[in-house]
Amino acid sequence: MSKSVLTDDQLFDLMVQKLYTGVICDTLDELGYRNQAMNERLRPIVDDTVIVGRAKTILAADVYHVHDNPYDTEISALDSIKPGEVAVVCTNRSANNGIWGELLSTAALMRGARGAIVDGLIRDTKKIKELGFPVFCAGFKPVDSRGRGLVIDYDCPVEVGGIIVHPNDMIFADNDGVAVIPSALVHETVERAVRKVERENHTRRELLEGKLLREVYEKYGVL
Secondary structure, three states, rough: OOOOOOOOHHHHHHHHOOOOHHHHHHHHHHHHOOOOOOOOOOEEEOOOOOEEEEEEEEEEEEEEOOOOOHHHHHHHHOOOOOEEEEEEEEEOOOOOOEEHHHHHHHHHHHHOOEEEEOOEEEEOOHHHHOOOOOEEEEEEEEOOOOEEEEEEEEEEEEEEEEEEEEOOOEEEEOOOEEEEEEEEHHHHHHHHHHHHHHHHHHHHHHOOOOOHHHHHHHHHHHO
């Protein structure tokens, strides 16, 4: 696999077809990046959801009065989403409001977003599920962000699920959690992870043939 050959769309397809968060985190461990999995409180609203894409970072903060233009920066952030991006929303673990809902999901989907990771609460879950837009979040709350939360910046470093995420980092999320691949390591991580999956496939096959775990581990070096 060559960096110059694969477009992001091809990379996304390859990752969805062959990889999962466990093997990505194992690979990042080997590269010395041992803290790249977000906190386990972030869960998909639909089981077996997979999200792969480049981080579109959004920063929100709690507020305690209604601003004159409470949605202004939020609208700019959503309208600037590019195809292949994943909205990664930092609320500083707020429980103050449902910062993400149906209309933001619709706007993000129509801009080409591949999903959203919200380290906070969301609302309109029935409508989001009907829309088919994949979202991970920390929980649910029906109240609007107006007068409770405010998007204050975007395309900046954010802390989401305990991990610092930079714009253009690669997000990979599945039922086991959310992994963040630093943008400079994306191709190396994917190449190594694909090779590890191939070794795992050999290991699984030989275990099913009845070989001992130690024998197979000594041969392929994976568990």
